[in-house]
Amino acid sequence: MDLSYKRIVIKIGSNVLTRKDGLPDLERIAHVVEQISQIKKQGKEIILVSSGAVASGKSVLSVSDKFDAVATRQLFASIGQVKLINSYSELFEKQGLICAQVLVTKEDFRDRLHYLNMKNCFGILLQHNVIPVVNENDVISVTELMFTDNDELAGLIASMLNADALIILSNVDGIYNGNPADSNSEVIRYIDPTFSDFSGFITTQKSQFGRGGMITKSHIALKAARLGIAVHIANGKTENILLRLLNQDVINTCFVPAKNASGKKRWIANSENYAKGVVQINEGAKQALLSSKASSLLPIGVTSIVNEFRKGDIIRLVDEDNHQVGLGIAEYSSEKAASLLGQKNQKPLVHYDYLFLNPGDN
Secondary structure (H helix, E strand, O other): OOOOOOEEEEEEOHHHHEOOOOOEOHHHHHHHHHHHHHHHOOOOEEEEEEOOHHHHHHOOOOOOOOOOHHHHHHHHHHHHHHHHHHHHHHHHHHOOOEEEEEEEOHHHHOOHHHHHHHHHHHHHHHHOOEEEEEEEOOOOOOHHHOOOOHHHHHHHHHHHOOOOEEEEEEOOOOOEOOOOOOOOOOEOOEEOOOOOOOOOOOOOOEOOOOOOEHHHHHHHHHHHHHOOOEEEEEEOOOOOHHHHHHOOOOOOEEEOOOOOOOHHHHHHHOOHHHOOEEEEEOHHHHHHHHOOOOOOEOHHHEEEEOOOOOOOOEEEEEOOOOOEEEEEEOOOOHHHHHHOOOOOOOOOOEOHHHEEEOOOOO
16 A cells, blocks of 8 residues: 555554653653654654643642542643643754644634634644644533544544544554454454444443543544545554554554545534534435435435524434434525425535535445
8 A cells, every 4th residue: 555645644642642650751752753753854744633731731730639620631731731842842843843732622623714714724834844733722622622532633633634644643553353452353454434333343442541442543534534534543652653654564554545535525524513403314315325326415305304504504414213324515594495395306405515424324
């Protein structure tokens, strides 16, 4: 497989950057920076999505158990963000490189304008050879405002920036076809973008320091691959993992990318949290959308309008069992859609160019 990527998003998890005692592994961070510096010298663009702020905060301050868990996390994140980015800044400076901090929340993806503003910010940094170091703004992101974890954030960033590849560094060599602790289990080297069911061989166990597990990583990787981004899940504690991975000299799991999706489809795919309406479709419409032939959603295939929406809103498409089929941009309002329900020869409610179908559904 050709790994001559130009733009790469690298996500490093908490378990990679954190020691067993919960404090930052400064040697590991320095090793990552050295590898990224060597990759940069090859003319590649790197966006680093890094966990570790809360662990960095814990290395500076001790807090009594009597305080609220959310408030304590905010405290550690506030202190830790400064310490973490200073560490990166000093290490990159030694390599003759400049990095910049970009803190984001889910709200930054809430509409097309905010999305494009953030994309422009990354664009100007990359144009000036600056390495963006991205993290969720844990200081203000709590409960429903939080990403699942930084895997989700990395997937969104990779999609937004039309990255060639997303490398997720975890504490295992990849996705196994059984329990990683079982000596008979092997790493699955390649996963096709049409694959869907990971439940048979991935446990739901989460990492010690992170919020997400391998199921989360797999679904995010699959979505990115469906959008045309190659995704690698590899062991961040392996020596020179980034350099060896790009040289195809180390075991990892690669999600093989499908045909590159348009920028609009990428935005739609990552706008699930901001869908305004829900439209239920019949089995015939579902099969037409999931077929190999490009199809739009026509009113004849719509059985009911569950929530109101306006023209231009993101809407959620569900089947007769209320399972999500995909997301799309409404060509007209819910009121007009209701008046055309089940009718033939009408304008599409969602055009194929503005439709994203769920990973694994087709």
